Amino acid sequence: MSDETPSRRAAAAFAQTTETGTPVAFADLVALLERIFRRHGTSERVAAILAENCASCERDGSTSHGVFRIPGYVNSLKSGWVDGRAEPTVEEAGPAFLRVDAANGFAQPAFLAARDRLLEMVRESGVAVMAIRNSHHFSALWPDVEPFAREGLVALSFVNSFACVVPPGGKAAVYGTNPMAFATPVAGGDPMVFDQAASSMANGDVRIAAREGHTIPPGSGVDRDGKPTTDPKAVLDGGALLPFGGHKGGSIAFMIEVLAAALTGGKYSREVDWSAHPGAETPCTGQLFIVIDPERGGTGAFADRVAGLIGEVKQAGQDRMPGERRYARRVRTLRDGIPLAPARLAELRALAGDA
Numbered sequence: 001m002s003d004e005t006p007s008r009r010a011a012a013a014f015a016q017t018t019e020t021g022t023p024v025a026f027a028d029l030v031a032l033l034e035r036i037f038r039r040h041g042t043s044e045r046v047a048a049i050l051a052e053n054c055a056s057c058e059r060d061g062s063t064s065h066g067v068f069r070i071p072g073y074v075n076s077l078k079s080g081w082v083d084g085r086a087e088p089t090v091e092e093a094g095p096a097f098l099r100v101d102a103a104n105g106f107a108q109p110a111f112l113a114a115r116d117r118l119l120e121m122v123r124e125s126g127v128a129v130m131a132i133r134n135s136h137h138f139s140a141l142w143p144d145v146e147p148f149a150r151e152g153l154v155a156l157s158f159v160n161s162f163a164c165v166v167p168p169g170g171k172a173a174v175y176g177t178n179p180m181a182f183a184t185p186v187a188g189g190d191p192m193v194f195d196q197a198a199s200s201m202a203n204g205d206v207r208i209a210a211r212e213g214h215t216i217p218p219g220s221g222v223d224r225d226g227k228p229t230t231d232p233k234a235v236l237d238g239g240a241l242l243p244f245g246g247h248k249g250g251s252i253a254f255m256i257e258v259l260a261a262a263l264t265g266g267k268y269s270r271e272v273d274w275s276a277h278p279g280a281e282t283p284c285t286g287q288l289f290i291v292i293d294p295e296r297g298g299t300g301a302f303a304d305r306v307a308g309l310i311g312e313v314k315q316a317g318q319d320r321m322p323g324e325r326r327y328a329r330r331v332r333t334l335r336d337g338i339p340l341a342p343a344r345l346a347e348l349r350a351l352a353g354d355a
């Protein structure tokens with residue numbers, strides 16, 4: 001399998017340093033992360049949800065949003081920027097529209113608080129929308145959407161983040177790295193899930209590249225003077241990323257600001273102001289879900305048709321579909337343990353207060 005996206009190359013470079021680390025069983029990693037979250041002020045429920053989510057990212061090799069992010073979660077909690085005990089409120093805005101106020105808490109517990117009702121709405125109406133606001137999303141999106149596809153549904157999700165991406169030709173960062181994810185059932189196989197930033201790279205991968213001393217690919221970002229740079233530190237220090245694919249990625253970043261912020265009542269990436277909370281890292285914005293029952297299309301063969309299309313794509317020469325790398329790593333790490341660099345493991349144990 002080739003891994004040619006710039007951010008995947010950066011993540012792979014990071015992953016290589018951890019592949020040789022201490023193998024940790026998935027359940028043990030979840031338990032360790034849960035202790036960290038509880039120790040830093042989240043409720044038991046929030047700790048369990050975030051620990052499972054973050055450990056799943058590490059298990060699947062989504063390293064830009066795995067345990068690398070734990071100090072960021074902790075710093076946001078310590079700074080008082082995010083409420084680890086927030087109680088989301090769920091409101092019905094119509095027969096197929098849920099509005100969720102995450103109350104300055106994390107996005108995943110807010111999402112899970114409304115998920116069962118969303119599923120009922122999809123079964124009743126064939127489609128339903130969940131609009132979450134005042135939510136901190138600091139993770140990958142695939143853990144949110146993959147389970148829908150395993151339940152036979154098509155799901156889309158969009159999140160905006162904090163201003164660190166300039167519009168094409170622009171000088172000021174307006175957009176976040178703004179990921180979107182899509183998940184569909186596939187007959188006889190795992191769901192096809194793609195989950196990608198609207199920027200050339202995720203901010204997390206730029207930070208990993210800076211920490212590991214790697215350059216980033218040409219065309220990924222600009223420095224504080226708007227000049228192209230391959231130095232990740234210049235991007236982080238007053239510079240910015242570019243959207244992927246020029247104006248086309250710029251339009252997707254724009255759409256995601258509209259769907260995840262304007263529509264939900266969350267903040268635009270540009271409006272995120274954490275200056276009063278030094279150390280905070282989790283952007284407080286919004287998230288939109290659209291979930292569809294594909295059986296309402298009436299073909300009776302939806303998942304077979306998708307499987308057929310994937311067959312044709314591969315026959316035409318694409319060596320793998322999005323998600324397949326993650327699934328392969330999931331099998332491997334559930335069997336052999338998740339390799340963690342000893343220094344990283346020690347850091348996590350210290351954050352958990354382990355002796």
Ligand SMILES: NC(=O)C1=CN([C@@H]2O[C@H](COP(=O)(O)OP(=O)(O)OC[C@H]3O[C@@H](n4cnc5c(N)ncnc54)[C@H](OP(=O)(O)O)[C@@H]3O)[C@@H](O)[C@H]2O)C=CC1
Nearest residue numbers: 005007139140141161179194195196197322323324325326
């Ligand atoms: N919460 C937030 O605000 C943000 C979160 N993120 C998260 O960061 C993560 C990384 O984003 P990004 O760097 O854009 O992702 P990548 O470019 O690494 O990957 C994007 C998608 O393309 C797939 N893919 C990668 N290489 C190939 C290939 N050679 N052939 C076919 N498919 C391929 C990946 O599948 P696979 O996973 O199987 O490799 C993935 O679904 C995402 O999970 C995203 O949600 C990003 C920005 C902000």
Ligand SMILES: O=C([O-])C1=[NH+]CCC1
Nearest residue numbers: 138161177202203204
């Ligand atoms: O990697 C990224 O771009 C981000 N992850 C969470 C907020 C932004």
